[in-house]
Amino acid sequence: MKLELIGITKRFGTFVANDHIDLVVEPGQVHSLLGENGAGKSTLMNVLYGLYDPTEGEIRVDDERVSFKGPGEAMAAGIGMVHQHFMLVPVFTVAENVALGNETTRGAGLLNLSRTRERIREISDQYGFAVDPDAVVEDLPVGVQQRVEIIKALVRDAEVLILDEPTAVLTPKETDELLGIMGQLTKDGKSIVFISHKLREVKAVSHVITVIRRGKVVATADPSASTTELASLMVGRSVSLSLDKAPAVPGEVSFRVRDLVVQAANGQRVVDGLSFDVADGEILAVAGVQGNGQTELTEAILGLQDHVSGSITLGGTELVGRSVKEIISAGVGFVPEDRSVEGLVGTFSVAENLVLNRYDAAPFARGLSMSPAAVAQNADEKIAEFDVRTQSASSPAGTLSGGNQQKVVMARELSRPLKLFIASQPTRGVDVGSIEFLHRRIIAERDGGTPVVIVSTELDEVLELADRIAVLYRGRLMGIMPGTVSRDVLGLMMAGMSADEALAQVHDVQGGNL
């Protein structure tokens, strides 16, 4: 099936999310849409999938003009979509999720799920998905949930499959498997629209690459183009993808974690016996697939978790059992993983958000009252220093773009002398240009002699920043590696292999190839 988008424009009020976008997806092709967050990729796909009405432009399927009033019609036309946030009902079984909206019944509206199960097994066997139709979705690993989404599309005879940032939630191994599946699907004549901002994957799998910036198609590139070339097309100026940082000069070890165990309310040990040290002037990056205990680790350090045992010491002071306020006063800077929920108060102004951790101390507080002048002055300085793009210091923080929100959080946390700096996903959803800036600030903090803990699920970022890398898997430490370790070894460790096993396996494979 050939799919064409001609002059698609989508406006939200005065904001133009898509500006006359043309796109042709040929059968059997992987067509990648490359662009930064907020470039308009997802909007375009939601238009294609019938979730939004285009303001202008038309969609053609096999040279015939179509219009979709809803996802149902898009699906009927052979378009299937795997959303970035899975559209699966967590308490349903795989079969129920697949059947929804497309149910086979035995008269009187009674469900006949055995037909659906059969189809799931067929597709699962054909592509080697290994999906059990009767498993409950919320119990499945993310990679398998994604396959359920693909099955949902295939059951409905999708010819064009839209994958929206599909690798964001996957381990490197799962990513490789997904890229393999995409190859198989195109071999069967399906076409795939692959949305991503990960250059390596886009280059590996695409036949055609369309680059979108600020809602416009800025270039069509060949997969053979270099990553720097693609990155500058994406951002609109040349970017340096590699950060030149001086080697760390580790000082004394002031931050120690010993036998840390964090239990969830249901008793699971989400952090399971962690011990590590971070020296002054050193960055320890914690790598791992999302949901392997990183959130709980950082929250335990800040005192946000109940059921913590073990010991966390900073400069000889025990932190476990202290209140969050005490820990912050002890000099811990903390960037939470979800800035919009935990990092900021969206309805507060940028200026107020910039003093959330020091609002009750001089110069921002004078006895019981605040000093608006000091707050405003601080805001002006920080906005200039961190290049926060905001209409004014009094705009609500929630109105800023993701990258600028992140800058506000980082500016606040880095604007006082720290004994320890922890940042979770410091650049998630931040555009390539700002990533560079934020990374430099983190390195600067390190060079100032602060121990730094970075949690990131992006291997690129981990390798970029880390002096040492700790890999977490199911709450356990798989090992701590030097910052120069290879991506393959980290990938294996993130899937649950110990450091020695991973090194041995990578060594074997390379030995075999040589």
Add this chain to the structure above:
Amino acid sequence: MSTATTATTAGTPGTGIGGTGTASVRSWKNPIILSVVALVSLVVFALGAPGNSVTFRLSQSSDAIVLPSIVVSAPIVGWSCALAMLALAAIAVLLTRAAVRTPTWLIAVFALLFLVAFLTWVVGSARTPNVALYGLLAGSVTLAVPLIFGSLSGVLCERSGVVNIAIEGQLLFGAFAAAVAGSLSGSAFIGLLAAAVAGVLVSLVLAIFSIRYLVNQVIVGVVLNVLVSGLTGFLFSAVLSEDSQRWNSPPRLPVIRIPILADIPVIGPILFEQTIVGYLMYIAVAVVYVALYHSRWGLRTRAVGEHPKAADTLGVNVNRMRFMNVLLAGVVAGIGGAFFTLVAVSGFGRDMTAGQGYIALAALIFGRWNPIGAFFAALLFGFATNLSNVLSLLGTPVPDQFLRMLPYVVTVFAVAGLVGRSRAPGASGIPYIKG
């Protein structure tokens, strides 16, 4: 393929990490509650047991099959139940020390023992230590009828993602409409029909405001309850009381007795000697259960209530689904309301539902948003109400006021989570806005 179990429900990013070390965070809530209750039982039911014997009658002498009455000695029952409860509490303590959660069966057996001990003690202490068990049960079911309809109405709404606080209003308006339409037409069945229509009217307002205009659903529900109470109260004093012969003397629904089956002791009258409302209740519970879990409509309803966006991306019209469910819930609750004026008493009284809609809401939560669960939860509340009625007739030493608190105390304890956490539909109470 890694086997990390990453539970991702909406809003709570995955923290569910499986693995071998899943020893529970020890919760001492259950063992402590059980121990305290067991000790209180020991003091009251065993040490304080009346010395006489207690008679539980299982059938009337006029029944076709007459079962012998059960006669037990109050001290023996009190002591054995209290000791068994202590033993169970001890097991719970030991299990918790071994980091094992108190099993549900243990709590269920414990509750049953408590009930037996309590009944024996309270009846034994009465002036006439003799109670008709069949009457107690049959009365419980009768009193539970509006609760069951109400909680089914709640199931239909909440499973599709709309919080229904307006059950009280639906019941009350149903009762009012049944009384008026029944009186005017002289036909109880027309009254029943009118009750259903009245329930739908309340639902319609709830649906329009909460689905179309995205008004906070709890507020709309509460406002509706106040509105219906005020409206029916006004009409009652302005119209119904003026000429109650014309406006407020509906005929009662006849009891339909199914021959032979109704002669089965104890359960016969409960299942086979009911009015049409009673039979409709059993049918409704079964139909809603089967439809919810085994039909296309049910799958879509649950999807819309758990993850509306997922349903939308598969071509299910979320808001239409919700609208239809809320209207259907109105039919169910309206019929439940007819119970008050066509079955229980013949005539409408101001605010005669007396908060039963809220108890139905509690039954819905206690029954974990499941029609069968809600059914049994409502039965429990009906039992508590009936017990307090029967006991005040028997003349127990417990003051009447305390007895009348019984259903509400049971409600509070039930909902406070004696039976573990219950999980509401993921999107209940959250309006769906496209895009």
